Amino acid sequence: MDISLSKEIDAPAAFVFQAVTDFERFEKVAIARGVKVHRRAAPSDAVAGPVWDVQFLFHGKALDLTLAVTDLMAPDHLVMSVLAKSFKGRAMCQLSPRETEKTQMTLSFMFEGQTLSGRLFLKALEVTKATMEQKIAKRMADFARETESAYRATV
Template sequence: MDFSLSKEIDAPAAFVFQAVTDYERFETAAIARGVKVHRRGAQSDAAAGPIWDIRFLFHGKSLDLTLEVTDLVAPDHLVMAIAAKSFKGRAMCQLSPGETEVTEMTLSFMFEGQTLSGRLFLKALEVTKATMEQKIAKRMADFAQETESDYRTTV
């Protein structure tokens, strides 16, 4: 299962990249939503490939994931490997600077089942793909608005 979403942000790519790699901000937001988050290694080591163990409820079932930053090129992109018991995947955040101080942020997700239950789980997710995309688009819009606001306070 693959999908991709884009959003324009009124801020330079370097500033947006800094916001994208503000891991503590995302950890705090996830914890506020009831997600259990544990980062392995040093909190300040952004470029060394941080790894997170994550647990949350998904449709009433506990889902355990491991996220690992596998590729980080400032201010171009960030790639994370996603691993669960029955599936694996990849999430990529690509930043494309525009002519002015506008940056297009594209989030891409690719998942593949490792087991029969993983393939069935991903097939079930495909049924709700439109709803998932709407929720992610809303979170991207919130992120863009916060980032634009933060940028305006710095200039």
């Protein structure tokens, strides 16, 4: 299953990249939403390699994931691997500078089943793909608004 969405943000790529790699902020947001998050690697946000164990309920089922930063190149992109018991995947955030002080942010998610139950789980998600894309688009818009406000406060 693949999902890809884009959003233009009214801030320079370097500033947006800082916001995208503010891992502590994302950890706090996830915990506030009831997600259990445990960072296994040293708390250095500037290098590839942090790893998290994440547990949450998804459609009433407990889901345990391991997320790891596999590639980090400022201010261009961030790639994370996603590993679960029955599927694996990759999440990528690509930042492309646009006109003066604007950045195009593209989020891409790619998942593949490792077991029969994983393939069935991902097939079931295909049915809700449009709803998931709407939710991700809303979160991207919220992130863009917050990042733009933070950037304007520094100018």
